[in-house]
Amino acid sequence: MEEQMAKIDLSNISHTYNPLDPKPTYALNPFSMTWENGKRYAILGPSGCGKTTMLNIVSGLVRPSKGEILFDETPVTDLKTEDRNIAQVFQFPVIYNTMTVYDNLAFPLRCREFTKEKIEERVKAVSDTLNLSSFLNSPARKLTADQKQLISLGRGLVREDVAAVLMDEPLTVIDPDLKFRLRRNLKEINEQYKTTLVYVTHDQNEAMTFAENIIVMDQGEIVQVGLPKDLFEKPKTTFVGYFIGSPAMNIFHSTVSSDHEVKINDTTIKTNSNLGNLKDKNVKLGIRSEFIELAEKERSNTVKIKLTRVEDFGNFKLLTGKMGDLVIKSKVEREKPIPDGELNLYFPPEKCCVYSDEKLV
Amino acid sequence: MSKLYTFLKYFFITFWTVFVVAPFLWAVSTSFKDFQSVNSKVTYIPWLDFEPTLEGWRVLIKSPAKGGVDIVEPYFNSIFVTCTASLISIVLGTLAAYALSRFTFKAGFVRNNDITFFFISQRIMPPIVLSIPFFIFLSTIGLLDSLLGLVVVYIVLLMPIAVWIMVDFFNRVPKELDETALIDGCNPYQAFYKVVLPNSIPGLIVAGMFCIIFGWIDFFFAFILTFTEVQLLPVKVVALNSSITPWWSLSASALVSVAPLIIVAFIVERYLSKGNLSGALK
Numbered sequence: 246m247e248e249q250m251a252k253i254d255l256s257n258i259s260h261t262y263n264p265l266d267p268k269p270t271y272a273l274n275p276f277s278m279t280w281e282n283g284k285r286y287a288i289l290g291p292s293g294c295g296k297t298t299m300l301n302i303v304s305g306l307v308r309p310s311k312g313e314i315l316f317d318e319t320p321v322t323d324l325k326t327e328d329r330n331i332a333q334v335f336q337f338p339v340i341y342n343t344m345t346v347y348d349n350l351a352f353p354l355r356c357r358e359f360t361k362e363k364i365e366e367r368v369k370a371v372s373d374t375l376n377l378s379s380f381l382n383s384p385a386r387k388l389t390a391d392q393k394q395l396i397s398l399g400r401g402l403v404r405e406d407v408a409a410v411l412m413d414e415p416l417t418v419i420d421p422d423l424k425f426r427l428r429r430n431l432k433e434i435n436e437q438y439k440t441t442l443v444y445v446t447h448d449q450n451e452a453m454t455f456a457e458n459i460i461v462m463d464q465g466e467i468v469q470v471g472l473p474k475d476l477f478e479k480p481k482t483t484f485v486g487y488f489i490g491s492p493a494m495n496i497f498h499s500t501v502s503s504d505h506e507v508k509i510n511d512t513t514i515k516t517n518s519n520l521g522n523l524k525d526k527n528v529k530l531g532i533r534s535e536f537i538e539l540a541e542k543e544r545s546n547t548v549k550i551k552l553t554r555v556e557d558f559g560n561f562k563l564l565t566g567k568m569g570d571l572v573i574k575s576k577v578e579r580e581k582p583i584p585d586g587e588l589n590l591y592f593p594p595e596k597c598c599v600y601s602d603e604k605l606v
Numbered sequence: 607m608s609k610l611y612t613f614l615k616y617f618f619i620t621f622w623t624v625f626v627v628a629p630f631l632w633a634v635s636t637s638f639k640d641f642q643s644v645n646s647k648v649t650y651i652p653w654l655d656f657e658p659t660l661e662g663w664r665v666l667i668k669s670p671a672k673g674g675v676d677i678v679e680p681y682f683n684s685i686f687v688t689c690t691a692s693l694i695s696i697v698l699g700t701l702a703a704y705a706l707s708r709f710t711f712k713a714g715f716v717r718n719n720d721i722t723f724f725f726i727s728q729r730i731m732p733p734i735v736l737s738i739p740f741f742i743f744l745s746t747i748g749l750l751d752s753l754l755g756l757v758v759v760y761i762v763l764l765m766p767i768a769v770w771i772m773v774d775f776f777n778r779v780p781k782e783l784d785e786t787a788l789i790d791g792c793n794p795y796q797a798f799y800k801v802v803l804p805n806s807i808p809g810l811i812v813a814g815m816f817c818i819i820f821g822w823i824d825f826f827f828a829f830i831l832t833f834t835e836v837q838l839l840p841v842k843v844v845a846l847n848s849s850i851t852p853w854w855s856l857s858a859s860a861l862v863s864v865a866p867l868i869i870v871a872f873i874v875e876r877y878l879s880k881g882n883l884s885g886a887l888k
Binding site: 304305306325326327331332333335337339341342343352353356357397400 | 804
């Protein structure tokens with residue numbers, strides 16, 4: 246088999262859909278990134294943040310306004326989609342209505358003039374993986390929505406030599422049970438064939454469980470690239486803090502009081518950040534509700550709150566409390582007794598993130 | 607309440623059916639009558655009310671020398687002109703519609719929608735406005751009173767219909783379908799004829815039906831642009847009339863004129879009633 250999988254370099258890419266405008270609005274602000282061969286990436290961000298544009302640039306459906314794309318150091322920016330050897334799966338199932346399931350799966354191979362034996366072998370392998378074997382001879386239009394999406398997925402996976410398989414929220418129409426299984430299947434395929442998989446989603450759980458690397462985007466900007474753990478523990482911007490995790494990160498307006506300390510209302514909180522040159526500036530303090538601990542009594546780095554609500558989620562309890570007009574959420578173990586009324590919460594310094602201008606210090 | 611509704615429903619369906627079918631039955635009955643049975647008193651049922659005769663039908667295939675009005679040649683002329691013009695209109699119209707649906711055109715203030723409207727605007731004009739330019743145009747290129755000239759004019763008349771229907775149809779075929787075909791390795795032409803076109807068969811059939819209907823029933827241009835060499839069916843049928851109106855042969859010719867459209871309607875009907883004219887995306 247020909248090895249064609251590639252390292253994909255996006256170099257200084259930016260894109261606008263109205264280039265002739267005197268003041269064009271950018272769907273993608275300039276960025277550079279490398280997708281290593283055989284890895285799993287997730288692009289995560291709210292709707293309209295430029296995720297799909299990025300995929301379309303890689304597959305060649307959209308030509309970037311500026312910048313260059315390289316597959317294994319070879320520039321492909323001017324190469325047409327059909328010559329790029331990329332597979333892309335869209336949000337809604339796209340199938341060839343007039344063909345059978347078999348012909349649908351075989352289509353990408355036929356277009357590239359594979360031998361009949363090879364086509365048969367690949368279609369069989371893919372249809373086995375995706376549980377489509379028993380439908381191979383039925384007309385594709387007769388299948389249910391999630392089966393149709395499996396066909397779309399199958400057409401992406403049927404070529405072994407693709408540079409990458411790009412998936413644009415491919416599991417939206419698929420029911421949760423199957424979703425879970427498919428995500429595992431995709432992982433297995435990635436591990437077995439070393440196919441680079443890029444997965445666009447707005448669902449953080451999907452991104453966290455699927456990818457080795459997560460790319461968080463907001464308003465055409467790449468805000469953070471990293472492992473799920475990094476995104477969770479050290480969000481680089483307040484946006485990532487809000488966007489990742491459930492509930493969102495607690496973020497409070499505060500003032501820097503010394504090299505390592507900030508003040509929320511009148512309470513001083515010690516952090517591990519170096520705040521030397523931000524003295525007396527207004528900053529934001531962020532901490533995950535998972536990292537806030539219940540404290541027996543008032544001590545350093547505790548805040549006193551008035552408990553307003555306790556929600557039992559089964560595996561944990563979510564406390565909501567107020568300090569002045571600030572709302573604080575904290576996740577605690579289910580068994581822990583919750584005192585009524587006022588209680589003290591401890592902020593571990595190493596878990597406190599300080600944001601100046603929405604960016605991590 | 608629901609009983610009343612059912613009653614009204616069936617009542618109106620029955621009423622409408624009678625309204626539509628009665629003229630046909632009347633024409634069928636009349637086509638077998640002779641002068642006596644039409645003009646003496648109202649008669650309905652053959653053999654009971656009057657003695658049927660095939661004279662009305664025979665006239666249609668007899669040559670004028672033998673006192674007939676031979677409509678066989680005009681009939682085939684009409685079939686040729688309608689089918690050729692429809693086919694060319696569909697092919698050109700589909701290509702134009704695909705381009706208008708998928709690519710963005712800009713020329714000054716003109717955009718895709720303006721171009722589509724320009725096509726349809728050809729049909730908004732009253733035909734009489736077009737008749738003189740067409741006449742002069744055809745006589746200049748020497749195609750007056752010829753089948754080819756009629757085909758040219760009919761393409762002008764039918765292509766807007768094809769473009770209009772197909773633009774709407776292609777707009778409802780998701781562009782992801784083309785994109786998927788490109789990603790799967792087709793070039794843009796292959797994506798069109800291997801993937802988009804097979805998905806558009808219902809649209810093509812509907813567009814084809816409209817072209818055939820409008821081509822087949824046109825009297826005005828066929829009347830103005832032909833004289834003696836070539837005649838189309840509608841013109842010939844009108845020419846049947848004389849000082850004594852031959853109701854029997856007029857009825858017979860009306861029936862044979864409508865027959866092809868009825869056949870077309872039966873073929874097309876199941877595509878129309880399917881309702882899922884949209885594309886692959888659900």
